[in-house]
Amino acid sequence: MAKDPGRVLIFDTTLRDGEQSPGASLNLDEKLAIAQQLSRLGVDIIEAGFPFASPGDFDAVQRIATAVGSTDGPIICGLARATKGDIKACAEAVAPAAHKRIHTFLATSDIHLEHKLRKSRAEVLQIVPEMVAYARSLVEDVEFSCEDAGRSEPEFMYEVIEAAINAGASTINIPDTVGYSTPAEFGGLIAGINQHVPNINQAVISVHGHNDLGLAVANFLEAVKHGARQLECTINGIGERAGNASLEELVMALHVRRSYFNPFLGREAANPEPLTAIRTEEIYKTSRLVSNLTGMAVQPNKAIVGANAFAHESGIHQDGVLKNRLTYEIIDARTIGLSDNRISLGKLSGRSAVRARLEELGYTLSGDDLDDAFARFKELADRKREITDRDLEAIVSDHTQQLQAHYQLLGVQVSCGTNLQPTATVTLRTIDGKQRSVASIGTGPVDAVCGALNQLVQVPNELVEFSVKSVTEGIDAMGEVTIRLRQNGRLYSGHAADTDVVVAAAQAFVNALNRLVSSLQSQPLHPQQTPLPVL
Numbered sequence: 001m002a003k004d005p006g007r008v009l010i011f012d013t014t015l016r017d018g019e020q021s022p023g024a025s026l027n028l029d030e031k032l033a034i035a036q037q038l039s040r041l042g043v044d045i046i047e048a049g050f051p052f053a054s055p056g057d058f059d060a061v062q063r064i065a066t067a068v069g070s071t072d073g074p075i076i077c078g079l080a081r082a083t084k085g086d087i088k089a090c091a092e093a094v095a096p097a098a099h100k101r102i103h104t105f106l107a108t109s110d111i112h113l114e115h116k117l118r119k120s121r122a123e124v125l126q127i128v129p130e131m132v133a134y135a136r137s138l139v140e141d142v143e144f145s146c147e148d149a150g151r152s153e154p155e156f157m158y159e160v161i162e163a164a165i166n167a168g169a170s171t172i173n174i175p176d177t178v179g180y181s182t183p184a185e186f187g188g189l190i191a192g193i194n195q196h197v198p199n200i201n202q203a204v205i206s207v208h209g210h211n212d213l214g215l216a217v218a219n220f221l222e223a224v225k226h227g228a229r230q231l232e233c234t235i236n237g238i239g240e241r242a243g244n245a246s247l248e249e250l251v252m253a254l255h256v257r258r259s260y261f262n263p264f265l266g267r268e269a270a271n272p273e274p275l276t277a278i279r280t281e282e283i284y285k286t287s288r289l290v291s292n293l294t295g296m297a298v299q300p301n302k303a304i305v306g307a308n309a310f311a312h313e314s315g316i317h318q319d320g321v322l323k324n325r326l327t328y329e330i331i332d333a334r335t336i337g338l339s340d341n342r343i344s345l346g347k348l349s350g351r352s353a354v355r356a357r358l359e360e361l362g363y364t365l366s367g368d369d370l371d372d373a374f375a376r377f378k379e380l381a382d383r384k385r386e387i388t389d390r391d392l393e394a395i396v397s398d399h400t401q402q403l404q405a406h407y408q409l410l411g412v413q414v415s416c417g418t419n420l421q422p423t424a425t426v427t428l429r430t431i432d433g434k435q436r437s438v439a440s441i442g443t444g445p446v447d448a449v450c451g452a453l454n455q456l457v458q459v460p461n462e463l464v465e466f467s468v469k470s471v472t473e474g475i476d477a478m479g480e481v482t483i484r485l486r487q488n489g490r491l492y493s494g495h496a497a498d499t500d501v502v503v504a505a506a507q508a509f510v511n512a513l514n515r516l517v518s519s520l521q522s523q524p525l526h527p528q529q530t531p532l533p534v535l
């Protein structure tokens with residue numbers, strides 16, 4: 001049996017694999033806000049990024065290690081390829097944390113060895129212990145992953161794992177990198193590792209998996225039954241391609257069905273102790289925060305955190321729930337932090353009530369940031385009778401997105417209607433204070449706004465998604481706009497809300513352009529690429 005921490009460790013990779021979701025790039029302040037909320041949620045390990053990937057990623061990991069990696073906080077981890085350069089950068093980035101980890105990886109499947117790494121199995125067996133030992137010379141806590149484990153030959157993988165443990169790895173991660181495994185196969189893989197790797201009891205077995213076939217959570221639960229004690233997952237299941245195993249689904253499955261899982265961890269079935277250290281009542285607000293800051297909307301029918309997850313539509317269900325909620329509910333919504341019992345916020349509310357509610361939602365604001373958010377709150381409260389949590393989230397996420405913005409939207413004016421050519425005038429200010437306005441016509445007001453913004457910014461892009469939805473109910477509801485732009489095959493999301501959907505569209509477009517521009521600035525200039533316009 002593997003070294004057993006006595007419960008299931010939750011390793012959150014929202015800021016690393018989650019950020020690999022097309023269009024989901026986050027700025028430094030956004031990453032920090034998410035890391036702080038993950039710490040409140042009670043995750044055991046935060047994988048904060050891939051420090052070697054870019055100076056921005058390095059800074060983010062270092063800042064999270066400094067601000068969130070306190071003695072009673074989570075382990076702060078960075079990802080590194082099995083190279084000295086990656087590992088050294090990772091060690092430097094996580095250094096400020098009280099508890100730090102280097103996570104290094106090398107593929108073990110023949111497909112990856114032959115076509116991607118162009119290395120033999122013998123070379124892999126030489127590199128892995130060398131790089132794990134190098135990582136151990138820099139940091140005490142080292143995790144090693146056999147990338148594409150789900151398609152690797154088990155006997156070869158056993159040898160690699162044994163070598164990694166002998167070199168000092170204390171966590172061995174088994175990733176189903178392409179989401180290929182089925183639950184029985186994945187459980188069998190973990191059982192095989194426990195049986196055939198002679199020194200496995202010196203390491204925690206971890207799993208990481210993707211949702212290409214929608215099986216990641218099911219695979220992980222099967223892995224827990226066979227000895228996996230660390231689950232690598234993301235909030236809302238975001239991540240590369242179809243995403244990762246979702247944290248909220250795993251945690252709630254282990255919570256709701258603990259009498260089923262308890263015996264696999266050597267406990268009495270009736271043991272009421274939780275199987276993870278997660279504060280489940282923080283789940284919903286963490287989901288909202290990640291959705292707002294990444295611009296990745298949560299599908300309404302998503303388990304646990306979707307808008308419909310606790311809604312009962314049909315008469316027979318409503319009748320049952322009215323008689324006894326247990327007829328159709330397996331989770332009390334309050335367990336994940338949904339509550340109807342809230343102070344209502346409106347135009348007579350003061351700074352303390354707004355700050356307190358924002359804190360409950362996972363946003364800790366002070367000084368100028370609080371003043372700005374409060375001013376926007378009052379502005380909105382003059383237009384809208386009751387300010388809901390979703391309104392507040394929209395206010396703060398707009399503000400956070402603008403903190404490091406290259407372009408700031410100063411004004412939008414449109415004229416449109418029957419027999420009128422839709423026209424928009426837009427004013428932008430750059431980070432260095434230059435200001436310019438442009439007018440443009442379009443097929444509708446939003447098209448005219450986007451045309452004007454493109455004229456001002458002059459960075460080629462293709463609009464691939466535009467969606468508007470109402471944040472709350474009623475005629476005075478905020479409209480939430482999500483925009484996705486594509487350039488050179490990469491996606492950039494922008495997200496904004498306002499009671500005026502044209503203003504929300506303009507702001508969402510500017511947010512997406514800001515992401516695109518930041519990404520261009522962190523890449524070396526392509527010979528045919530023109531420098532960024534300065535307005």
Ligand SMILES: CC(=O)SCCNC(=O)CCNC(=O)[C@H](O)C(C)(C)COP(=O)(O)OP(=O)(O)OC[C@H]1O[C@@H](n2cnc3c(N)ncnc32)[C@H](O)[C@@H]1OP(=O)(O)O
Nearest residue numbers: 017050052053054081082083105106107116117147177240
């Ligand atoms: C399964 C996962 O999610 S892995 C994590 C994915 N995350 C990322 O890729 C982070 C973002 N990546 C980047 O910024 C860049 O790819 C960098 C900085 C890491 C590397 O950039 P470059 O040096 O330009 O290399 P490039 O991306 O073109 O190719 C990757 C190289 O790493 C090698 N490589 C891939 N995995 C590993 C590994 N685990 N250990 C060592 N080398 C590896 C590849 O074989 C390739 O080498 P080659 O150039 O000799 O053929």
Ligand SMILES: CC(C)C(=O)C(=O)O
Nearest residue numbers: 105145147175177208
């Ligand atoms: C680096 C590893 C853990 C990974 O992200 C994967 O295999 O999907």
